[in-house]
Amino acid sequence: NSTYVSDFYIPEIDLYVEYLGMMKSKYFEIYQTKLYFEYKDRYDKKEKYCVDNNINYLYDSNMIKIVETIKNIIQNGKN
Numbered sequence: 001n002s003t004y005v006s007d008f009y010i011p012e013i014d015l016y017v018e019y020l021g022m023m024k025s026k027y028f029e030i031y032q033t034k035l036y037f038e039y040k041d042r043y044d045k046k047e048k049y050c051v052d053n054n055i056n057y058l059y060d061s062n063m064i065k066i067v068e069t070i071k072n073i074i075q076n077g078k079n
Contacts, residue, residue: 004046018059
């Protein structure tokens with residue numbers, strides 16, 4: 001019952017994954033444009049929705065860190 005969409009969903013471990021690639025942009029970081037704040041606001045709302053609804057949600061602007069975290073969750077059975 002939500003309009004929020006994540007980048008990936010891994011059903012085997014019931015995990016929604018969000019790659020925050022836009023937040024990694026040096027342009028966004030330096031100039032913090034209107035688009036930056038709109039993106040950040042959407043992300044903050046999505047994160048709050050997941051927390052409020054006990055949804056397993058992983059997010060980061062570092063894809064390597066995301067992959068390593070997912071591997072760790074699968075190997076250790078922790079979410």
